[in-house]
Amino acid sequence: MIELKNVAMVYGEQTLFRDVALSLPAGSFHFLTGPSGAGKTTLLKLCSLEHSASSGDVALLGQSVADYNRDQIARLRRRIGVVHQESRFVDHLSVGENVMLPVAVTGGSAAAEGDLADLLSWVGLGAMVDRLPSELSGGERQRMALARAIILSPEIILADEPTGNVDWEMSLKLLDLLIELNRLGKTILCATHDLNLIRQAKSRVSSRVLRIKDGAVSLAGAGL
Amino acid sequence: MSRFKDLIFGDPTATRIVPPSGFTAALTLASAAAMAFLAVFAIALNLATGELANRWEAELAGTATVRVPPSGDIEARAEAVLVALSQTPGVVTARRVDDEEQLMLLAPWFGEGIPLDKLRLPVLIEVEETADGPDEVGLSARLDAEAPGTVYDDHSRWRLPLAEAAQRLRQLGAFALFLIGSVTAVTISLAASSALSANGQIIDVLRIVGAKDRWIASAFIRRFTVRAFVGAAIGTVAAMIAVALLPDGVEIGVLSGLGFQRSEWLWPLLVPFGAAGLAFAATWVAAARRLKEDG
Numbered sequence: 001m002i003e004l005k006n007v008a009m010v011y012g013e014q015t016l017f018r019d020v021a022l023s024l025p026a027g028s029f030h031f032l033t034g035p036s037g038a039g040k041t042t043l044l045k046l047c048s049l050e051h052s053a054s055s056g057d058v059a060l061l062g063q064s065v066a067d068y069n070r071d072q073i074a075r076l077r078r079r080i081g082v083v084h085q086e087s088r089f090v091d092h093l094s095v096g097e098n099v100m101l102p103v104a105v106t107g108g109s110a111a112a113e114g115d116l117a118d119l120l121s122w123v124g125l126g127a128m129v130d131r132l133p134s135e136l137s138g139g140e141r142q143r144m145a146l147a148r149a150i151i152l153s154p155e156i157i158l159a160d161e162p163t164g165n166v167d168w169e170m171s172l173k174l175l176d177l178l179i180e181l182n183r184l185g186k187t188i189l190c191a192t193h194d195l196n197l198i199r200q201a202k203s204r205v206s207s208r209v210l211r212i213k214d215g216a217v218s219l220a221g222a223g224l
Numbered sequence: 225m226s227r228f229k230d231l232i233f234g235d236p237t238a239t240r241i242v243p244p245s246g247f248t249a250a251l252t253l254a255s256a257a258a259m260a261f262l263a264v265f266a267i268a269l270n271l272a273t274g275e276l277a278n279r280w281e282a283e284l285a286g287t288a289t290v291r292v293p294p295s296g297d298i299e300a301r302a303e304a305v306l307v308a309l310s311q312t313p314g315v316v317t318a319r320r321v322d323d324e325e326q327l328m329l330l331a332p333w334f335g336e337g338i339p340l341d342k343l344r345l346p347v348l349i350e351v352e353e354t355a356d357g358p359d360e361v362g363l364s365a366r367l368d369a370e371a372p373g374t375v376y377d378d379h380s381r382w383r384l385p386l387a388e389a390a391q392r393l394r395q396l397g398a399f400a401l402f403l404i405g406s407v408t409a410v411t412i413s414l415a416a417s418s419a420l421s422a423n424g425q426i427i428d429v430l431r432i433v434g435a436k437d438r439w440i441a442s443a444f445i446r447r448f449t450v451r452a453f454v455g456a457a458i459g460t461v462a463a464m465i466a467v468a469l470l471p472d473g474v475e476i477g478v479l480s481g482l483g484f485q486r487s488e489w490l491w492p493l494l495v496p497f498g499a500a501g502l503a504f505a506a507t508w509v510a511a512a513r514r515l516k517e518d519g
Contacts, residue, residue, distance in 0.1 A: 048432070070437055088425050088429050090429055097240070101433045102433040
């Protein structure tokens with residue numbers, strides 16, 4: 001599902017990581033942790049095709065993306081849902097329109113519009129469909145980002161510090177949503193430095209933890 | 225073709241993605257309105273100069289003036305010239321300019337009531353020619369034989385410089401239209417580039433959710449095309465009102481009757497469509513370049 005072979009990421013003189021090899025099977029739930037600046041966000045952006053690897057091969061959904069053109073990348077992104085720590089939106093569009101953006105860029109469908117109400121209710125934003133993003137709290141914005149990420153029912157969901165700006169209660173709600181999506185068969189890769197959140201998840205879902213440190217990625221032990 | 229249709233009539237959500245207001249929106253609207261206003265006047269100038277050239281051509285072509293010099297028995301010589309003219313193929317009519325007309329011709333220089341019988345003036349004969357006209361060389365030779373010193377003037381001395389001047393004015397009008405179009409395209413292209421830069425965050429969002437470059441570009445293209453059309457329509461209507469309010473017979477230098485007649489009023493209506501076409505092309509180029517640079 002997500003496969004990295006000998007991937008390196010170099011910025012100028014600085015090597016962020018090298019020889020990274022990962023293989024995350026379909027339907028798995030992985031956390032990615034490590035100190036700030038270790039490269040968690042960069043690794044996720046490699047998987048969401050926002051960055052290109054300096055060397056090595058990235059394969060998503062069974063296809064190597066090395067030779068993909070811009071249109072092919074755009075098409076593949078529709079099968080990957082992304083939630084950033086501070087997800088960005090189109091500020092003058094309503095919550096509903098923002099969540100429907102992935103549908104709009106693919107040509108839209110009435111069926112998907114019918115799903116919008118259900119989806120917003122599921123993430124707890126059912127009453128906020130006509131609000132503007134600026135009228136939402138941090139937690140509500142993250143749930144809106146999650147709704148936008150999954151509206152096209154992608155196979156992979158990448159979450160980069162999704163609970164970074166919300167309180168513990170909201171963090172647990174977001175975790176609940178990710179766990180539920182994993183139970184529906186989605187492959188989850190969630191970057192976080194919140195060990196409490198990881199412990200909460202491990203008690204409820206079969207998940208593994210990847211640690212990125214000093215330019216290398218390794219599977220964390222059971223100590224977490 | 226379907227791609228082109230998608231760009232113009234595609235998803236309305238795409239159009240809403242680009243913020244509806246802001247500096248670039250105002251710039252596009254205002255510049256399109258101003259340029260359309262100028263374009264309408266350039267079209268009016270173009271049409272007026274074209275009409276002027278045609279009128280001058282029509283008035284001076286097909287006529288000639290014969291001048292019989294005042295020597296000897298001028299009446300007999302004039303009569304001989306008239307007879308010769310009446311027998312010449314290519315001459316429709318030949319008519320002697322009478323005293324009253326001669327007085328009118330001389331009045332600007334000598335005032336009213338000149339005693340024509342005391343002045344040694346040439347006899348003037350107005351000739352109407354057929355479309356092909358007479359053989360001027362042969363006719364001049366024959367007239368000179370009938371009355372030495374007689375001059376056959378086909379007005380080309382006057383006609384050509386006037387026609388050339390009108391033609392130059394017409395070219396100037398066309399060049400003005402070209403300049404207006406170029407400035408409009410450059411302004412809209414700059415506004416579109418500026419909008420693309422200012423909305424980098426929106427473009428990032430669209431890319432994350434899987435939008436292709438063509439879809440993103442189409443959002444900006446439609447927004448700017450519509451803005452340019454609306455701005456140009458406002459400018460065109462304002463200019464048409466201004467032209468309609470010009471007093472009848474207003475004279476601007478050598479021009480008279482700057483404005484539109486009957487079906488000519490349809491020409492300015494093309495200006496908003498032209499502005500929209502320019503905006504479409506300019507935004508397309510700007511968006512394609514910008515999105516490629518962003519990677």
